[in-house]
Amino acid sequence: MSFVEIRGFGKAYGATQVFADVELDVSEGEMCILLGPSGCGKTTLLRAVAGLARADCGRLLIAGRDVTAAAPEARGVAMVFQHYALFPNMTVRQNLAFGLQQKRLARARIAAKVDAALTLMELAPRADARPAELSGGQKQRVALARALVLEPRLLLLDEPLSALDAQIRKRLRDELKRLQRETGFTAILVTHDQEEALVLGDQVAVMHAGRIVQTGPAREVYDRPATRFVAGFIGDFNLLEPDAVLRVFGEHADRAWAIHPEAIDLLPPAAGQDGLTAEAVVIDVRIHGPVLRHLLLTNGTELKVDVLNRSSIAARRPGDAVRLRLDRSQVREVA
């Protein structure tokens, strides 16, 4: 039995199905990522877990207790909202203390817990600042500290990093992962950023049009996408329909092929022809930092190929002829 169990969750607004048939298991101490494009129902699903939205059907168990009908405050969950929802009239310290005060803890205990959380999140120097005086990253950390200080059974995070700029976002992402490893909290995090999902997730559940289409460890979801949607959304795969497979590689395929851009090797045009190979012309080369993204044209099909950006490799230019080679084991057939 899992720590968090979602069984047959569904919700509709009138004729619009927001999510349906949602089954999800989260183990204790695990960070589960709900990944999907905007409008796929992931935030509403998270709100239904929090009790802020009502699911029309299904059951929700947290730590073995059925909380399907429980009020939000009785579920033992804490939430970090996308825009943090810090109380603007209170200082950082007061924000952190608020939830503990509602639990009617003794003053000294509240102070001790708040101090510990401030130290953990390196917020002690800003303890008496108001939210308006904080930077985006600091606000984020306050929101996280305010949720963690309550020691919730389950932490819910709604796109917690999406309002930050790229640099701080990456730093906080790593910090969040470290924090989760150290304190071992159980969390469900909603995001539309596949990189964030892969870095943070012990488990990734990919949502599409209100349904969870694939659940699994991050590596597995990335490596073995179950559908072409997952392939397109999470891995930036090359997707070749059976007729394109025939044209490019001369192979008959029953289903579409999904191929990671980094799974394809680029060779000189005269290289040997063993394995799956094809002739191609470089259309464009772009520097994506650690990798070079090549756009190739081969028999009327465009392919993306990533090559590690090492100074030792020969630079290829648009118009260059190349031979691409692919190991058969790298091909993923998707429905």
Add this chain to the structure above:
Amino acid sequence: MPRPGLVLWAAPFLLAVLGFEVLPVLSMLAGSFVQGGEWSLGNYAALLSSRFYRGAFATSVNISLLTSVIGIGIGLPLSLALHRRSAPVQRRFLTLFNVASNFVGVPLALAFTILAGVNGVVTLLLVRSGLVRDFNIYSLQGLMLVYAYFQVPFAVLVLFPSLGALTPDLAEQARLMGASRFTFWRRIGLPVLAPSLIGSLILLFANAMGTYATAYALIGGGANLVTIRIGELVAGDVFTDPNLANALAVLLVLALLLPILVDQLLLRRNRA
């Protein structure tokens, strides 16, 4: 130092401000210190020693303060309710409130006379049904009812934009943390709205203090309000004393400036 050319471009604006904002105030201020053609503090002495004029201020302040509190008291729940509705509904109601808050003066007085005057439709209905003994709209209570008609929608108009600070996630966050609705409003909702509530109260107060035509049309010179006294001293039937009116007006401005200054000081201390 801005370039001289820029000053030239701003000249029409500066002239308009000078001619229509600054000069009238200066002329009012200067006139208030003139009595019988000579510089004097006599106007102020006369006003402050007169029970009649002190009474006018007391009545104006009373009625303005009360109707402002009523305006906020009804306007705040109304704005909050409206804030939860869809944008088209909000637009429709804000338009309505805009019209209502500007529906003042003789038309408003007439409308209330027809509805709630001594022989008004509503008055007669209420009296015949035995719910009230009688109701005299030509009284201060009546005047307050009429003021409330434009104060409440005015309160909604000035409060509504500030409700954006109270995003729904704040209430949800507080709820998840186990706070009751009452606790949310006491610890978060009202403190967050406090600056705009005080600001709105001041605007409503000024709105009521400055009301002239509505009161005059309803009760005439019998209502002892500052604005009506000023009007009488400028264009009265019996006697006129424009400089005494100037002094009254200066005192009225001070009465409006005082709460604004206090508010600014409070705000500044809060921010520091």
